[in-house]
Amino acid sequence: NRGSISYSGALFAESFHRLLSTQTGGKLQDKVALITGAASGIGKATATKFINNGAKVIIADIHQQLGEETARELGSNATFITCDVTEESHISNAVDFAISKYKQLDIMYNNAGIACKSPLSIVDLDMALFDKVMDINVRGVVAGIKHAARVMIPRGSGSILCTASVTGVMGGIAQHTYSISKFAVVGVVKSLAAELCRHGIRVNCISPFAIPTPFALGEMSQIFPHVDRQRHVDIIHNAGVLKGVNCEPNDIANAALFLASDNAKYVSGHNMVVDGGFTSFKNLHF
Ligand code: NAD
Numbered sequence: 270n271r272g273s274i275s276y277s278g279a280l281f282a283e284s285f286h287r288l289l290s291t292q293t294g295g296k297l298q299d300k301v302a303l304i305t306g307a308a309s310g311i312g313k314a315t316a317t318k319f320i321n322n323g324a325k326v327i328i329a330d331i332h333q334q335l336g337e338e339t340a341r342e343l344g345s346n347a348t349f350i351t352c353d354v355t356e357e358s359h360i361s362n363a364v365d366f367a368i369s370k371y372k373q374l375d376i377m378y379n380n381a382g383i384a385c386k387s388p389l390s391i392v393d394l395d396m397a398l399f400d401k402v403m404d405i406n407v408r409g410v411v412a413g414i415k416h417a418a419r420v421m422i423p424r425g426s427g428s429i430l431c432t433a434s435v436t437g438v439m440g441g442i443a444q445h446t447y448s449i450s451k452f453a454v455v456g457v458v459k460s461l462a463a464e465l466c467r468h469g470i471r472v473n474c475i476s477p478f479a480i481p482t483p484f485a486l487g488e489m490s491q492i493f494p495h496v497d498r499q500r501h502v503d504i505i506h507n508a509g510v511l512k513g514v515n516c517e518p519n520d521i522a523n524a525a526l527f528l529a530s531d532n533a534k535y536v537s538g539h540n541m542v543v544d545g546g547f548t549s550f551k552n553l554h555f
Contacts, residue, residue: 295321295322295323295324296322296323296526296530296531296532297319297322297323297324297375297376297526297529297530298322298323298324299323299324300319300323300324300325300375300376300529301324301325301326301327301367301371301373301374301375301376302316302319302324302325302326302327302374302375302376302377302378302529303326303327303329303363303364303367303374303376303377303378303417304316304319304326304327304328304329304378304380305329305330305352305354305360305363305378305379305380305381305409305413306329306330306354306380306381306382306432307326307328307329307330307336307339307378307380308328308330308332308335308336308338308339308349309330309332309335309339309482309483309484310480310482310483310484310485310518311380311432311477311480311482311518311521311522312328312330312378312380312381313328313339313518314517314518314519314521314522315378315380315518315521315522315525315526316328316339316343316347317343317522318519318522318523318525318526319376319522319525319526319529320343320344320346320347322526322530324346324375324376325346325347325348325371326343326346326347326348327348327349327350327363327366327367327370328340328343328347328348328349328350329349329350329351329352329354329359329360329363329381330349330351330352330381331351331352331353331354331381333349333351336349336350336351337349348366348370350362350363350366354379354381354405354408354409354410354412354413355404355405355408355409357412357415357416360409360412360413360416361416363416364377364416364417364419364420367420368420373420373424374417374420374421374427375426375427375428376427376428376429376430376529377413377414377417377421377427377428377429377430378429378430378431378432378525378529379409379410379413379414379429379430379431379432380430380431380432381405381409382405382406382409382432382434382450382451382484383402383405383406383484384402384443384447384484385398385401385402385444385446385447386444387399387402387444387445387446387447388444389444391445394445394446398446399446399449402446402447402450403449403450403453406447406450406451406453406454407450407453407454407457410431410454410457411457413429413431414429414431414457414461414465414472417429418461418465418468418470421465421468421470422465422468422470425468425469426469426470427465427469427470427471428470428471428473428528428529428530428533429461429465429470429471429472429473430473430474430475430525430528430529431454431457431458431472431473431474431475432454432474432475432476432477432521433451433454433455433458433474433475433476433540434447434448434451434454434476434477434478435476435477435478435542435544435547435548436448436451436452437450437451437452437453437454437455437476437540438455438476438540438542438548439548451476454474455474455476455540458472458473458474458538458540459538459540462537462538463538466537466538471528471533471534471536471537472537472538473528473533473536473537473538473539473540473541474539474540474541475521475524475525475528475540475541475542475543476540476541476542476543476544476548477520477521477543477544478516478542478543478544478545478547478548479516479544479545479547480516480517480518480520480521481516481517481518482518511545511546514545516545520543521543524541524543527541528541
């Protein structure tokens with residue numbers, strides 16, 4: 270399948286880059302990053318990118334086996350810790366683990382998130398399902414920022430990232446439950462960037478569209494129920510936005526690297542949309 274082929278290609282390129290960056294240093298040299306949902310997809314690509322740029326990365330994920338495999342694959346600068354972002358104590362432990370292992374936390378990337386199949390009409394909304402999505406996609410992000418801030422404020426520096434979505438930029442792209450949760454992520458980022466700027470801490474988010482990951486190829490077909498399965502796979506694999514561009518998790522990792530690094534030292538409260546232009550000229554016919 271084209272998604273996994275291009276992803277493997279990206280990982281090979283990253284391994285090669287890692288070889289080079291050990292000699293040349295990187296944009297995140299000696300930084301420590303904690304990434305939630307890093308066992309897979311965007312989080313894994315970002316962990317790879319950060320390590321290749323000199324960082325030590327804590328991979329925090331609910332999926333223990335996948336997380337351990339990812340950490341092994343990424344080598345000695347990656348460490349896995351089990352973390353369900355709906356449990357505040359797990360997030361707190363993961364942050365404390367970073368401090369006890371490396372004495373610092375420079376970057377917190379609240380990336381874990383889920384989609385869901387919610388009814389097309391608000392009238393039929395199952396509030397228990399709504400709560401579950403908010404618990405992971407919003408409360409998990411808020412708790413991540415809370416505990417990162419706890420250790421970053423005394424140092425007077427830090428970069429906090431979150432994964433939002435194009436569905437948090439425009440209504441009507443996806444089902445409302447997921448969309449509402451991602452609008453909330455953008456709101457959380459802007460609100461907390463305003464508070465944390467006085468402590469020298471930057472807070473930003475990234476809004477991807479149609480990145481081929483297990484999430485996109487599986488669960489996203491549920492939030493776009495009116496798109497038939499083959500059309501959905503075609504959209505994800507071709508993105509169909511910028512002609513000739515095969516989007517991949519690494520495209521989000523590149524944005525994360527910029528926002529996490531000192532190259533973005535004057536960027537805070539920003540939602541970086543990485544969508545091949547989708548939200549500017551919505552030209553897909555679902
Ligand atoms: P993915 O399924 O490849 O990765 C998601 C990871 O999050 C998995 O490793 C999973 O185990 C982990 N996770 C799920 N629930 C968790 C929990 N409660 N606690 C800790 N970890 C948990 O998907 P992805 O596409 O890489 O998604 C990452 C983020 O990107 C999500 O927030 C998603 O909403 C967002 N996003 C993705 C796309 C896309 O096109 N792929 C588009 C917009 C937004």
